[in-house]
Amino acid sequence: MEKDLQAKRKHHYVWANYLLRWSTNSRDIFCVTSKGNIDFTSVRGLVMEKDFYQLTSLEQKHIDAILMFSSGSPAKLQEMHQSYLRDFLKVQKLESAYKNAKKQSDEAEQAILASKCNLVENLHTAHENAAKNIIENLAQGKMEILKNDQDMVLFSMYLGHQMARTKNFKVRCITGVKECNPELGKIMEHSWWFFSYMFGMNMGLSFYSNRHNENHTLLKNNTNSNFITSDQPAINVHSCVKDDEFQAPDNMDLYYPISPKYSYIITESHRFESGLIEVDESVVTEFNKKIATNANNHIFALRKQDADTYKSFVGGALRKIK
Structure with missing residues (x-):
């Protein structure tokens, strides 16, 4: 299968390369499991959930909720949110057009699935790769790398997404919203893949913008x-x-x-x-x-x-x- 058609279904919300800094053999680390046991296991199977970032179909109520939360952001960020949203909605429109077409094909279905599974996952991979050299320097005590503004931007965005992309952050946010507004909580849960990325963008920009304060x-x-x-x-x-x-x-x-x-x-x-x-x-x-x-x-x-x-x-x- 061509690489572009391969759907990435195993979505990690903590970078495996990052976890390797706690490994003595470049593969395994000590992990406290959900049952309270301690395992010595490979980082590759950890902090992962199938289809965690997979795109879901957004109805108008989901789009309205996204834009409502976005409206509290600076104008430039709102433009970025809307730009990403339009790109994601293109996949939804293509899928809808395909389903309404008479001609069906396994390759088309696989391409649509790959797009839905890979788009957000690939964005997070890009943030990780952009921050890789920065984190390597920090792990050696070399903080001077962040004197470069571009590196500070990349590291800030990485930190914002690493806070917002996890399962823990999802549970806490959705539970908190449901306590105040159950219907809004359901809407957020359905479209969390977008909310989490939007929140990560906002936090990353905030870390960078406030770096002098x-x-x-x-x-x-x-x-x-x-x-x-x-x-x-x-x-x-x-x-x-x-x-x-x-x-x-x-x-x-x-x-x-x-x-x-x-x-x-x-x-x-x-x-x-x-x-x-x-x-x-x-x-x-x-x-x-x-x-x-x-x-x-x-x-x-x-x-x-x-x-x-x-x-x-x-x-x-x-x-x-x-």
Whole structure:
């Protein structure tokens, strides 16, 4: 089968290449499973759900809801949202025209399926590839790469999407909306593949636009403990966040583990000075607990003992809400 016709059905919402920084053999990592066990397993089968980003048919009510949420964004972002939406709707129109045509073919059906499965997945792959060299530099303590504005744009967009593209973020957002407006929650759930990408765009632009007002810090960990990560690796660690509520926080301190020895944090609170900062074990422990608490089902670690230390915290935020 031609590559363009191959539908990517296994959609990862955390980059496998990123998780490999917690591997000692370039394949396997220690993972706390949804049952609370600790496995040593390949990154390729982790944080993945079949058809997670597959396009669904949008009715006018879905389009209206998307435009309603978009309307709160700056004008330039609204234009981008609408441009992406038009492109996605072209696939829907082509599928509708095909179904109404008399002539059918396996190749046409496969091409339509591939488009529906691959479009959003390919966008996320592009963001990952664009940030790859930046993350490699940060994992070596080289923060100066972000002095280049273009690299800062790419990294900001990557962070925004890594926060918004996960299953955990989906569950929290949709549950929160359903509590206030059940019908809107259903609409959002049906078209989440677009909402999540739109929210990721917005957050990425916000991180970049506010870079001179917030502190950007690379945390260096020279302790005997390691940073861990999870299936929700980008989290808000600001003190205003309440783990047992679905309320939108007023502020954000974005925390993102880069490797067992480095993490990146953007602070509205200015808790850390900008630049490269060495942290002690209490800070490592604090952020590891928050990563585990805000995980959906899984945490990942370099050593079995790291996974064992924090496995009791996994999913604590969602359990409190449920």
